[in-house]
Amino acid sequence: MTSPTINRTDLINLVITSLRDVLEQSGRPLPATIEENTLLFGKGALLDSLALVTIVVDLEQRLEEEHGLTLTLADDRAMSQRNSPFRSVGALVDYLEQLIHEEQSRD
Amino acid sequence: MTEQEVVLITGTSRGIGRFLVEHFLQRGALVEGCARSPVDWELPGYTHHQVDISNEGQVKAMLSAIQRRHGRLDIAINNAGIAAMNHALLTPGETASRILNINVLGSFLVCREAAKLMRRRNYGRIVNFSTIAVPLRLEGEALYAAAKSAVEMLTRILAREFAPFGITVNAIGPTPIETDLIRSVPREKLQHIIDTLAIRRFGTFADIAHVIDFFVHPASNYITGQVIYLGGGG
Ligand SMILES: NC(=O)c1ccc[n+]([C@@H]2O[C@H](COP(=O)([O-])OP(=O)(O)OC[C@H]3O[C@@H](n4cnc5c(N)ncnc54)[C@H](OP(=O)(O)O)[C@@H]3O)[C@@H](O)[C@H]2O)c1
Numbered sequence: 101m102t103s104p105t106i107n108r109t110d111l112i113n114l115v116i117t118s119l120r121d122v123l124e125q126s127g128r129p130l131p132a133t134i135e136e137n138t139l140l141f142g143k144g145a146l147l148d149s150l151a152l153v154t155i156v157v158d159l160e161q162r163l164e165e166e167h168g169l170t171l172t173l174a175d176d177r178a179m180s181q182r183n184s185p186f187r188s189v190g191a192l193v194d195y196l197e198q199l200i201h202e203e204q205s206r207d
Numbered sequence: 208m209t210e211q212e213v214v215l216i217t218g219t220s221r222g223i224g225r226f227l228v229e230h231f232l233q234r235g236a237l238v239e240g241c242a243r244s245p246v247d248w249e250l251p252g253y254t255h256h257q258v259d260i261s262n263e264g265q266v267k268a269m270l271s272a273i274q275r276r277h278g279r280l281d282i283a284i285n286n287a288g289i290a291a292m293n294h295a296l297l298t299p300g301e302t303a304s305r306i307l308n309i310n311v312l313g314s315f316l317v318c319r320e321a322a323k324l325m326r327r328r329n330y331g332r333i334v335n336f337s338t339i340a341v342p343l344r345l346e347g348e349a350l351y352a353a354a355k356s357a358v359e360m361l362t363r364i365l366a367r368e369f370a371p372f373g374i375t376v377n378a379i380g381p382t383p384i385e386t387d388l389i390r391s392v393p394r395e396k397l398q399h400i401i402d403t404l405a406i407r408r409f410g411t412f413a414d415i416a417h418v419i420d421f422f423v424h425p426a427s428n429y430i431t432g433q434v435i436y437l438g439g440g441g
Contacts (some may be wrong), residue, residue, distance in 0.1 A: 119433070150371055154326070157323050160323075161274075164271065165274075
């Protein structure tokens with residue numbers, strides 16, 4: 101499948117929208133601002149493990165529906181990376197860029 | 208989004224699955240079904256997918272199609288399954304892995320993809336298929352019963368993992384029911400199984416539908432991780 105281009109700003113917005121939705125649904129407080137260095141998962145971060153699972157699935161669905169990209173975010177590699185791609189908004193966006201790049205060079 | 212209830216049933220080309228299609232259509236639901244083979248019949252409200260449930264890509268594509276068409280999934284019935292009845296010493300590795308792949312991996316993939324869709328409305332009912340061969344520890348059914356035991360454990364653990372999303376996961380364990388699945392089992396063997404049940408008769412499609420109706424009822428939102436065996440054989 102040829103994927104339409106999706107730039108970093110789009111990806112940041114996608115992650116932030118998804119994050120807002122998941123936090124709202126789970127009744128957790130929304131931070132005043134969400135930016136690249138906002139911590140997602142780990143000590144003192146926004147998400148608990150269930151919310152993390154939800155955001156991973158939510159992002160996969162948004163990428164497929166809004167951008168025609170079928171990606172698997174939570175593979176064994178991601179879950180065992182020492183610098184978890186789920187630690188912050190920026191890290192997650194970096195990871196998405198990497199996956200999209202890998203997917204497109206496979207086509 | 209579709210107004211009607213949307214139900215996914217696997218293994219609809221014949222047997223119990225075929226019956227359940229009509230059962231749910233009669234309730235006024237829209238039914239999406241699958242089997243590896245196409246079907247030579249059509250029913251209003253039914254959509255067939257030619258899908259092997261042990262193939263991850265095919266299962267994902269089917270659930271994406273349901274999402275695109277209806278935007279919802281209320282119920283998933285994991286009916287597709289295969290059996291092979293033979294002494295363990297006569298069971299080839301190839302057969303063993305097919306039994307595990309279709310019954311266990313297949314049920315898992317459908318549960319996972321169905322739950323992704325169901326969680327969007329924070330509502331869902333999943334029913335898996337076990338068998339009376341599990342509690343009866345039937346000889347000649349080692350791999351089949353082992354696979355269905357795995358399905359029971361999936362049911363129990365997914366019940367916990369999916370509960371926060373409003374999804375219940377339960378299983379039914381049928382007794383022998385006259386379908387293709389047990390056609391090659393000798394009559395005396397079937398009679399022997401039936402003699403060990405509390406209620407000594409073959410199961411019927413209606414018996415299955417009744418248990419499923421209970422599990423998928425909206426009021427059954429506090430019933431999850433359970434396995435109900437027919438005939439009092441558990
Ligand atoms: N009948 C019994 O006595 C009995 C007792 C206890 C439990 N059960 C359970 O009840 C369920 C239904 O059994 P049944 O008696 O109705 O069996 P059946 O008559 O053999 O029908 C099985 C159905 O599953 C489909 N199927 C098999 N493998 C599949 C795959 N990989 N992907 C998609 N579809 C697949 C078949 O279609 P294709 O071949 O075209 O794929 C068929 O439509 C099974 O889970 C079985 O273990 C049955």
